[in-house]
């Protein structure tokens with residue numbers, strides 16, 4: 001599962017131990033969202049495009065595309081609504097034809113892409129109105 005921000009930083013306010021790792025006060029810690037999103041223990045078969053995986057309750061902090069905690073993305077809800085409207089328009093007003101059915105992925109700078117670039121053809125339904 002791809003995420004926009006690959007990792008985000010935090011500064012430890014106190015000495016602490018997380019899962020056996022000692023972290024000293026003042027250390028800069030990067031939360032590696034990419035690593036979390038590709039962990040097969042959290043997301044079985046993580047390279048598979050499977051929106052139904054979100055039907056089940058997720059373990060806390062296992063899916064963090066908008067970050068987590070006090071500095072969570074303040075645009076999260078705006079982004080979700082914008083994407084909802086955008087996708088609704090694309091799916092309800094156009095007929096989609098996938099030009100190349102190959103679903104294999106390749107990685108570019110840690111981010112997985114469809115190898116074929118996902119060529120599709122959109123034809124407006126009802127003249128796009």
Ligand code: HEM
Nearest residue numbers: 004005008065066067068069071072073074075076078079
């Ligand atoms: C799909 C769209 C977006 C994604 C995936 C995204 C992702 C993120 C992530 C991962 C962070 C860091 C959170 C953290 O450190 O815990 C962040 C921070 C932030 N985002 Fe977004 N973002 C998106 C859209 C937006 C939009 C639309 C806005 C504004 C209209 C926005 C404004 C901000 C701001 C101001 C912060 C800094 C918050 C802080 O440090 O307190 N983002 N975003």
